[in-house]
Amino acid sequence: MFKYYNPRLIKQYRSYTIEQICALFADKKLHPQTVRGWVKSGELEAITKKPIVIYGQVIKEFLENRNAKHKQQLAFNQFKCLRCQEIVCPLDNTISLYRNKNGSFQAVGACQFCKATIRRFYKQKERLQLEETFITQEAEVTTICNPLSSACKTHLNSSQNDGLNEPSKTEPDTS
Structure with missing residues (x-):
């Protein structure tokens, strides 16, 4: 499988030995013989x-x-599954749409092969085409902490708080 080596880790005004290159990409387990192969094939020019x-x-x-x-350009109805690394259409051609704060949409579906969650972002002006292409379910985005629930009520948020639970800033420390 193809390994992505991040080119931003390389400083362009520096010179590197093979060992230094392998140390930069230690998380990807880049072997020195791989770099030597790139040089030998002429893909990478050595000083x-x-x-x-x-x-x-x-x-x-x-x-x-x-x-x-x-890199591959996806068609409008395709998603990239990050688990099985395949380009797929959603299972049963069904997606859930989530509206982002900037007006764009996040489409969420299931992979046909591994049933993992797949996601893709679409622009606001592509909404009509999304509804024509997919079976859409409008998903309601909920907040993590609903202010009406009892889990968010603490002594700090209480309207009846007279500061009884908080230490006074004017009293000297007696310890």
């Missing part, structure tokens, strides 16, 4: 041969080009 030293700008451009090859 010196022994030890192999590579400009940061060259590494950065190489990784950006490499990552760009694997």
Whole structure:
């Protein structure tokens, strides 16, 4: 499977050895032989041969080009499942729409293959096309803490609070 190496970790005005490059991408377990393979195939240009030293700008451009090859533009009715890494349409062509604060929509559905939750953002002007393409369910966004519920009522929020539960700021500390 393709591994994404973040080009923003590379400083463009620095020179790197193979070991330093592997240390930057230690979380992805980049092996030194992989970098040597990139140099040997001519995809990555080295400054010196022994030890192999590579400009940061060259590494950065190489990784950006490499990552760009694997990006895919989704069709309007497609979602990317992050669990099975497939491009899918929602199960039963049904989605729930959540309105964001800026007016855009978040469409939430289920993957056809692994039944995981899939999400995608749509613009406000695409609302009619969404309703024509999918079976939509308008989802009501609820707040985490409803001010009418008893769970949010504390002594700090109480209207009857006379400051009895809080220490006084004018009394000196007697301890």
